[in-house]
Amino acid sequence: MNAPEETVVLDRREGPHGEVVLRRQGALLQIIANGCFLMDTSDGRSERLLVRAALAEWSAGDGAAGRGGRPSLLIGGLGVGFSLCEAASEPRWGRIAVVEREEAVIDWHRTGPLAAFSARALADERCTLVHADLVAYLHGHGTAGHFDVLCLDIDNGPDWTVTDGNGSLYSPAGLAACRARLAPGGVLAVWSAQRSAAFAERLRNAGFSRVRTEEIPVVRGVPDVVHLATIPA
Secondary structure: OOOOOOEEEEEEEEEOOEEEEEEEEOOEEEEEEOOEEEEEOOOOHHHHHHHHHHHHHHHHOHHHHHHOOOOOEEEEOOOOOHHHHHHHOOOOOOOEEEEEOOHHHHHHHHOOOOHHHHHHHHOOOOEEEEEOOHHHHHHOOOOOOOEEEEEEOOOOOOOOOOOHHHHHHHOHHHHHHHHHHEEEEEEEEEEEOOOOHHHHHHHHHOOOEEEEEEEEOOOOOOOEEEEEEEOOO
């Protein structure tokens, strides 16, 4: 039997939202927030599907028919960079903005170990990295403009948030803020570690249509999912 791979802490920071840690286990890099495992560099299928499914949903909807051109994208959460890299690899995207609240995570991508994954994407002229809390950013007035697509991957899902403050993002007020940032016909895509019928109902009550989920199989346990919803054009 092979011995378990050693886990090495590469950086540990105490920020306004608690502790964030970057560690290496074998060839993998892992991000831990307040003792909760968030993600690692092992796969990224579900994070990439989040972006691909959102683009497909927008392309098939009234937003593409009414606006044409390349859609703009707002990604909530930088993580290990899979969603950003997927977006930057797709020429059909126009403006790409990524909002990340943890300065440590931004540093790990700009000058740290995660730069190996994201440097090319961050160098793309379409991409902008914003250091801000996503909840506050969405509620800001006139500072960011509208986006055709909003992809959220800041928690383990609407029912499993990293910090208590993130819960407001999935509330009626938070979903109203998401709607306000979307252009007519815009698409909201939310990554989750499990289905949430309650969240799907909240999306409908918030005025979204075409509410559905797309599953991503995992090695063990229930599939990850992407919640998709559209606003009228």
